[in-house]
Amino acid sequence: MRDKVLAAPKDLDPLSVEPPRLEDALSRRINADPESVERGLVQLVLTIVELLRQLMERQALRRIDAGSLTEEQVERLGTTFMELDRRMEELRDEFGLDVEDLNLDLGPLGRLL
Amino acid sequence: MIRLIAITDDASMPPAPLHAVGCGRLTAICAPVDEHSGGADSLWRHEELVESLMETRDLLPVRFGTQLADDEAVAQAVGARGGQLAQRLELVRGAVELALRVDERGAAEPPLTGAATGTEYMQLQADRVRNGRMIHDELAALARETTMLPGPELLRAAYLVERSNVDAFVARVRKLQEANPELVLICTGPWPPYSFADEERA
Numbered sequence: 001m002r003d004k005v006l007a008a009p010k011d012l013d014p015l016s017v018e019p020p021r022l023e024d025a026l027s028r029r030i031n032a033d034p035e036s037v038e039r040g041l042v043q044l045v046l047t048i049v050e051l052l053r054q055l056m057e058r059q060a061l062r063r064i065d066a067g068s069l070t071e072e073q074v075e076r077l078g079t080t081f082m083e084l085d086r087r088m089e090e091l092r093d094e095f096g097l098d099v100e101d102l103n104l105d106l107g108p109l110g111r112l113l
Numbered sequence: 114m115i116r117l118i119a120i121t122d123d124a125s126m127p128p129a130p131l132h133a134v135g136c137g138r139l140t141a142i143c144a145p146v147d148e149h150s151g152g153a154d155s156l157w158r159h160e161e162l163v164e165s166l167m168e169t170r171d172l173l174p175v176r177f178g179t180q181l182a183d184d185e186a187v188a189q190a191v192g193a194r195g196g197q198l199a200q201r202l203e204l205v206r207g208a209v210e211l212a213l214r215v216d217e218r219g220a221a222e223p224p225l226t227g228a229a230t231g232t233e234y235m236q237l238q239a240d241r242v243r244n245g246r247m248i249h250d251e252l253a254a255l256a257r258e259t260t261m262l263p264g265p266e267l268l269r270a271a272y273l274v275e276r277s278n279v280d281a282f283v284a285r286v287r288k289l290q291e292a293n294p295e296l297v298l299i300c301t302g303p304w305p306p307y308s309f310a311d312e313e314r315a
Binding site: 004005006007008009057060061064065071074075076077078079080081082099100103 | 211228230231232233234235238239242263264265279283286287290297298299300301302304
């Protein structure tokens with residue numbers, strides 16, 4: 001893998017930036033014991049919340065770009081997204097989930113986020 | 114069962130234990146089923162196989178784990194999509210895939226929650242999008258085709274780059290890195306054109 005790195009900052013080990021997730025990806029199966037069912041459900045719910053959050057945020061950025069929002073509206077939107085972002089981070093931590101976990105591979109349709 | 118490794122229009126014999134299955138104008142390169150398949154090791158073996166084939170021929174890599182009953186099933190499956198595959202093969206001819214990830218330095222987690230006000234948060238978000246877009250546009254100029262991939266980073270993208278252009282592309286990445294010391298740019302490759310082999314993904 002290391003010889004595949006063509007360019008990376010000299011002071012950084014490129015492989016330390018993203019821990020190897022290959023084993024994770026290959027072993028990600030639904031395990032039907034009660035505890036992991038709960039975690040799986042939380043993962044699914046958070047994934048959908050995260051999808052909506054990102055879609056709304058993108059839409060808000062577009063509207064700011066278009067200049068169709070007042071300063072007050074921008075501030076209110078920003079505060080809401082920031083709060084949501086913070087809360088999502090807390091929930092991820094609580095359930096031991098990673099940013100990457102809140103994504104679904106939809107097969108031929110690609111990834112959700 | 115046999116494994117489907119790659120689609121090419123080069124009719125030369127692949128090295129054993131691989132074998133070629135003629136599918137009209139195209140050739141499917143197949144391998145015996147890997148008994149220890151499923152783990153990360155077999156994925157890397159698959160990758161090495163495709164890369165060694167790629168050294169001598171233009172090809173479309175087949176998604177890891179694709180298995181079919183026998184040569185006849187392969188000829189049928191590939192033949193049915195012959196036109197489409199031939200078109201894709203033309204697109205990737207003479208080119209390799211380079212992957213790029215860009216993120217803010219020290220950003221294991223998005224640092225945006227550090228914003229003091231809602232307006233600042235939105236401003237930071239807009240800057241992130243703009244930074245990623247700027248880097249993507251500059252590199253896209255050196256690529257035959259590009260695709261942005263989903264991910265939590267500032268930018269995650271794949272570029273289909275002509276073999277003769279790889280050095281220039283990497284030099285441009287280094288220059289962008291120098292110009293943007295607050296970012297981390299990681300470029301890997303050359304890879305088989307995974308992100309450009311399927312219509313749906315490209």
